[in-house]
Amino acid sequence: MSDTVVARPVLDGARVGGGAAFDGFVRSGIVVEQKAFTGATGDQGGYAIPREIDAQIDAVLKSASPIRSIANVVQVGTAGYRKLVTTGGTPSGWAAETDARPVTATPTFVEIAPPMGELYANPSASQAMLDDALFDVEGWLAGEIAAEFAKAEGAAFVGGNGVNRPRGFLQAPTAAAGDATRSFGTLQYVPTGTAGDFGANGAERLIDLVQALRAPYRQGATFVMNAATAARIRKFKTSDGQFLWQPGMAAGQPASLLGYPVVEAEDMPDIAAGAHAVAFGNFKLGYLIAERSETNVLRDPYSNKPFVTFYAPKRVGGCVSNSEAIKVLRFAAS
Structure with missing residues (x-):
């Protein structure tokens, strides 16, 4: 691994114009923070979106994907999330004051594992568009990602087949x-x-x-x-x-x-x-609904010149947890 030290600009005030860390990354690719997804990838990796943009995306998702607003949404760290549901409760019995107390039955549990998939958005903008100081880069990026995510989520939470995506409640x-x-x-x-x-x-x-x-x-x-x-x-x-x-x-x-x-x-x-x-x-x-709370953005200014592509993946899963x-x-x- 290289010994080169990368300067880390302060992330505070990501919305402030004129050289803010994330704004500089989106507009011109200035490095904010390098992370390796695995030990074999070296310095290649994603860049964490500032907390402000994640909050924006979630707010739009609730209005555009209505199932999210009424379902049970949990934040997970991996795709291996499991939930236990008891189906029988704890059985009990009646007895007189001096009667023996036989052992009652044991509650029955069912394990729920929501199918997970990687939801992604891949919007592009021209470099000239990004260079325009009057253009709200972060607002555009949040809106584009939210629109893509909301469209896919809304369909998956209702009718998704559970293959590399959530299983919708109508698929039960x-x-x-x-x-x-x-x-x-x-x-x-x-x-x-x-x-x-x-x-x-x-x-x-x-x-x-x-x-x-x-x-x-x-x-x-x-x-x-x-x-x-x-x-x-x-x-x-x-x-x-x-x-x-x-x-x-x-x-x-x-x-x-x-x-x-x-x-x-x-x-x-x-x-x-x-x-x-x-x-x-x-x-x-x-x-x-089980999802990772963090959204990563990869900036690609090379594959489709003169456009800059922003690749944003997010893992989301879902399934019926209580069929009653x-x-x-x-x-x-x-």
């Missing part, structure tokens, strides 16, 4: 059986009674979906659907002419349906025969 197996008899890891579906439609009374089907979720999970539960499905449901009325759908009382508040908030996720399927177009559940308990906490509405006869 489904069955009509209730929680007492359904195997762990299988979501319960509630049929509408009509293929590709709500049937005679769509409001009743929604009530059935809500009541299929047991009371402990309904605290903090949310409806998830796309905009086309929401448009259908917004027209539902009660027998006295009142709309089931209630808009938010203030700007930024979600709409409510049967007293529960509604999240629009455009990656949810449209209403069709056999589709699970509406989900209802406590996603904080039912869906797990999420129910889906199936648009089918049974």
